[in-house]
Amino acid sequence: MSHKQRPRLGNAIATTILSLFSGVSLVGVDKAQAALLTYTLDLDSTPGRSYLKVDNSTLTGIGVEEIAVSEGRFYGYTFGGSKEYQDFAGVTASFYEGNFTGLNTSGGDQVITEVSYEDPGEPPVWFILDSRISWYIETFPVPYLDAPPGSAFFGYYEQYTTGRDGRTELTDREFYNSWFSYTLVDTEAEPVPEPLTAGGTALALAGLSWLKHKKKMAG
Known part of the structure; x- marks a missing residue:
């Protein structure tokens, strides 16, 4: 050289x-700037029990963005004998200009019960109860002014009864809706x-x- x-x-x-x-x-x-964010939901009766975790490392901080939740559980809208909680893993978390705004997801549960009893001197009674729960959480893409993270919750309950003759009727129906907020409780920095x-x-x-x-x- x-x-x-x-x-x-x-x-x-x-x-x-x-x-x-x-x-x-x-x-x-x-x-x-990346972190694993943990939020709790004030939706159920036990504060801090419903929660979600989301990794914000892929955010650009521009406009509306969506990321899948890495871990989370939602208590409070299931049948006790069927399901304890709804799994939030994989549901959509919305962000606006890099800030978390809320979730967009839905779920449901169902319990079918056979009822049979007989009173003295009366013919036996037999029927089937089909109880159903469905719900969804909706978050506006762009928050109103500087409002904290929050979402709308809509829940439905229906009960169908099938008698001995095989006919099924809607025997009960309830509708529930509310607005709830999220609280940031932990921020784990990514390596x-x-x-x-x-x-x-x-x-x-x-x-x-x-x-x-x-x-x-x-x-």
Whole structure:
């Protein structure tokens, strides 16, 4: 290798180090904003029991964005003998300009019960109760002014009765709706790469490239 070529190779190595280091550093800056956010819902009778966790590392902070919830449970609108809670994992969490606004999801439950009894002197009674619950949570894409995170909840209850003659009738129906809010209770920072480690990796890669080039020239 000539004396003229060595400075050029040195400049190339330096440029490689700087470009790699700056690229990883920028990723580190973005990741430093990332966090696993935990919110509770004030929807059921036990404060803090219903909750959700969402990772905001993919947010751009521009307009309306949607992310799948990584973990969560919703208590309060199920049949006790059938299901204890609804799983929030995978449901849609909405954000506006990087800020959490609420959930958009739905669910339901069903219990079928056979009823049979006989009173003295009366013919036996037999029928089937089909009880159904359905609900959904709706969040407006853009919050009203500086309102805190909140969603509308709509719930329906219906009961169908099938008698001995096989006829089915709607025997009970209820409708419930309310507005509820969310409370941020925890923020777990996501791990970020150390700048010095990133720089060391870039230096090692550049050094390896230079050694291969030198070996090739010597051969």
